[in-house]
Amino acid sequence: xxxxxxxxxxxxxxxxxxxxxxxxxxxxxxxxxxYRQDPGMGxxxxxxxxxxxxxxxxxxxxxxxxxxSTTEDFPLRLELAAPSQTSVYFCASSTAGTxxxxxxxxxTRLLVL
Amino acid sequence: xKEVEQDPGPLSVPEGAIVSLNCTYSNSAFQYFMxxxxxxxxGPELLMYTYSSGNKEDGRFTAQVDKSSxxxxxxxxxxxxxxxxxYLCAMSAGGGTSYGKxxxxxxxxxxxxx
Numbered sequence: 001x002x003x004x005x006x007x008x009x010x011x012x013x014x015x016x017x018x019x020x021x022x023x024x025x026x027x028x029x030x031x032x033x034x035y036r037q038d039p040g041m042g043x044x045x046x047x048x049x050x051x052x053x054x055x056x057x058x059x060x061x062x063x064x065x066x067x068x069s070t071t072e073d074f075p076l077r078l079e080l081a082a083p084s085q086t087s088v089y090f091c092a093s094s095t096a097g098t099x100x101x102x103x104x105x106x107x108t109r110l111l112v113l
Numbered sequence: 114x115k116e117v118e119q120d121p122g123p124l125s126v127p128e129g130a131i132v133s134l135n136c137t138y139s140n141s142a143f144q145y146f147m148x149x150x151x152x153x154x155x156g157p158e159l160l161m162y163t164y165s166s167g168n169k170e171d172g173r174f175t176a177q178v179d180k181s182s183x184x185x186x187x188x189x190x191x192x193x194x195x196x197x198x199x200y201l202c203a204m205s206a207g208g209g210t211s212y213g214k215x216x217x218x219x220x221x222x223x224x225x226x227x
Binding site for chain 1: 117119121145147154155156157158159162201203205207212213214215217218219220
């Protein structure tokens with residue numbers, strides 16, 4: 001049981017490039033989330049999903065897109081990368097009914113230059 | 114004003130000390146209160162979970178919630194070097210359309226030195 005896995009671990013992007021951050025969970029959780037963590041700023045919710053085919057915006061969605069075609073996968077797409085998107089990105093999942101108990105992946109460090 | 118305020122520290126204590134970590138919040142709708150622990154270059158992991166006001170104890174850890182003061186605390190007794198991490202408070206209104214949307218504090222960096 002791997003829990004929540006994220007790829008890549010680290011990536012450097014040039015301004016204007018695009019990329020997809022991958023997230024997979026094997027716990028059959030309905031709820032999945034994407035957060036970003038900036039130094040000294042805690043975690044901010046980017047997007048979340050309550051099940052396959054259902055996604056919604058969080059607190060800081062601008063510049064990102066998501067899709068959820070399966071229960072297991074919740075990729076995050078960055079279009080036209082900007083330096084402001086330099087951050088550590090965490091994917092998390094939880095079950096319905098205990099949404100506050102979230103299981104986090106190891107994170108993806110992204111540097112946009 | 115931020116919805117959740119947490120002193121970022123850093124906090125450095127000797128092994129065996131009692132540690133007190135605190136958060137204040139402004140949203141009276143918050144009902145679920147969590148403490149997550151995050152080791153360096155790792156994802157956060159849930160440490161304590163409390164619903165509404167009151168105390169909860171788990172081993173060396175005690176979580177307290179005072180909704181009337183909008184104040185939550187995490188106490189660590191007999192602190193160990195392995196407790197060195199960033200501690201994040203998180204809160205949620207729960208139910209309805211919250212869908213587990215958590216609001217996090219900034220995190221407090223704790224170092225316990227031998």
